Amino acid sequence: MQVVTISGFKGGTGKTTVASLLGVAAVKYGLRVASLDLDLNTRNLSSFLTLRRASRLQSPDHVMLMDLEQDVRGGAKPKHSGRLEPLIRMARMDGYDLMIIDTSSGNLAEDAEAHLLADVILTPMNESPSDMHGLFAPVGSAAAPRINYREMIETVRFDRKRAGLPVQRWHVVMNRVSSLPSKIGGVINDRMADLAKEVGFEAVWRLRDRVVHRALALEGRTVFDTPADGKLTMSELSGRSEVRSLLALIDRAPARQQLSQAA
Numbered sequence: 001m002q003v004v005t006i007s008g009f010k011g012g013t014g015k016t017t018v019a020s021l022l023g024v025a026a027v028k029y030g031l032r033v034a035s036l037d038l039d040l041n042t043r044n045l046s047s048f049l050t051l052r053r054a055s056r057l058q059s060p061d062h063v064m065l066m067d068l069e070q071d072v073r074g075g076a077k078p079k080h081s082g083r084l085e086p087l088i089r090m091a092r093m094d095g096y097d098l099m100i101i102d103t104s105s106g107n108l109a110e111d112a113e114a115h116l117l118a119d120v121i122l123t124p125m126n127e128s129p130s131d132m133h134g135l136f137a138p139v140g141s142a143a144a145p146r147i148n149y150r151e152m153i154e155t156v157r158f159d160r161k162r163a164g165l166p167v168q169r170w171h172v173v174m175n176r177v178s179s180l181p182s183k184i185g186g187v188i189n190d191r192m193a194d195l196a197k198e199v200g201f202e203a204v205w206r207l208r209d210r211v212v213h214r215a216l217a218l219e220g221r222t223v224f225d226t227p228a229d230g231k232l233t234m235s236e237l238s239g240r241s242e243v244r245s246l247l248a249l250i251d252r253a254p255a256r257q258q259l260s261q262a263a
Contacts, residue, residue, distance in 0.1 A: 001089075001091060001092045001096050001097060001098065001099060002097070002098050002099070002118070002119045002120060002211070002250060003088055003099045003101065003117055003118050003119045004021045004098065004099070004100050004101065004118065004119065004120045004121075004250055005101045005103060005114045005115055005117075005118035005120070005121050005122070006018050006021070006022075006100065006101065006102050006103065006121075006122045006123075006124065007111065007114070007122070007123060007149075008103075008105070008123050008134075008135050008149055009105055009134070009145065009147050009148075009149040010105065010125075010127065010130075010131055010134035010135055010145075010149070011105040012126070013123075013124045013125050013126055013131055013175060014124040014125075014126070014173075014175035014176065014207075015102055015103065015105075015124050016039075016044040016045050016048065016102055017037050017103040017124070017175065017213060017214075017217070018122060018124050018173055018175065018177075018207070019035065019045050019100050019101075020045060020048050020049075020101060020217065020222060021207075021213070021222055021223075021224075021243045022055075022100055022243065022246065022247055022250070023035050023059075023060040023100050024048075024052075024058070024059065024060070024222045024224050025222070025240075025243045025244060025247050026060070026097070026100075026247055027058045027059065027060055028058060028224045029104060029172050029244075029247070030111070031097040031098050032058035032061075032095060032096045032097045032098070033061065033096065033097065033098045033099070033100065033249075034060060034061045034062075034063055034091045034096045034098070034099045034100070034104070034121065035049065035060040035061070035062050035063065035099070035100045035101075036063045036084075036087070036099065036100070036101045036102070036114075037062070037102050038101060038102060038103045038104050038108065038111060038114060039102065039103065039104040039105070040104070041104065044102075044231075045062075045102040046062065048217060048220055049062045050220070051219065052220040052221070054220070055219070055220055055221070055263040057220065057221065057225055060100065061096075063087060064204075067085060073200065074083050082113070083113070084101075084110060084113045084117055085113070085117060089116055098250070101114045101118070104189050107202060111152075111250025112152060112155075112156065112181065114161065115152065115153065115156040115158050115168075116159060117133070118168050119168055119169070120168060120169045120170075120171070120250050121153070121168050121169070121170040121171070121201075122172075123135060123170070123171070123172045123173065123201070124172075124173045124174075124175045125172060125173070125174060125175065126174075126175055126176050127174055127177055127178065127184070127185050127188050128184075128188070129184075129188070132188060132191060132192070134149070135149050135150065135181075136149075136150050136199055137150065138150070139151040139154065144262050149244050150199060153170070153199075157200075162201050169196075169202060170200065170201040170202060171201060171202050171203060171204070171205055171249070172192065172196075172201050172204045172205070173204075173205045173206075173207060173246065174192075174204055174205065174206045174207070175207050175221055176207070176208075176209040177206045177207065177208050177209060178208075178209055179208055180203055189204075205245070205246050205249070206242070206262075207239075207243070207246075208236050208238065208239070208242065210220050210223075210238075210239050211235075212233065212235045212236055212239060213239065215224075223235075223236040223237075223239040223243070224240060224243070
């Protein structure tokens with residue numbers, strides 16, 4: 001079973017959009033998928049999947065963590081909560097092919113554990129300087145965010161290396177990319193290529209800015225759900241192709257052959 005953690009401490013980058021698309025696409029292509037929503041504040045992924053189930057659309061099996069009360073007596077917060085490992089172990093024993101974890105935008109113990117246990121980390125970001133800074137500001141720099149995402153990834157990788165575990169694959173997903181080239185887009189792309197070498201993530205994947213993704217999400221649907229009239233737009237077909245490429249990158253199970261055949 002592959003564990004995919006979708007993360008980034010900056011809000012509005014498209015974490016839930018990527019989690020929704022990947023989860024539905026994987027189910028459509030015959031994988032057994034579990035999803036976990038760690039954002040106990042907005043619960044956007046949970047809301048989306050509730051809409052899908054109400055419409056009787058194929059969906060990942062969804063898992064919710066209990067919202068435990070925080071210790072207000074001033075005790076030290078644990079670095080890792082220890083609540084995810086049993087869930088992942090049970091999902092693996094139950095025969096799931098893929099677990100997708102949609103994280104929060106905060107620095108919660110469950111978020112750190114989700115990264116520690118991941119096989120693949122996906123970091124969505126918009127094509128903007130603020131997203132690039134918010135996610136990849138150098139550790140210890142004067143302008144770095146108070147909750148530093150890059151530092152968290154480095155810490156997780158150090159912990160895994162110390163435990164003798166392999167380094168996860170880490171990919172950036174450039175979300176809502178404009179279909180037309182722009183000067184700022186070129187600058188961001190060049191800087192991201194430099195950051196990939198500096199920070200250690202692999203290839204940057206791109207999802208075009210498609211209104212259809214947001215419009216369908218209101219109904220709990222994705223581009224992988226056939227419309228009532230059976231007609232898919234060019235935007236929907238192109239959206240399918242983009243997400244399918246990202247899913248094929250993640251999936252290292254035998255079902256990958258199904259993906260290539262379905263393409």
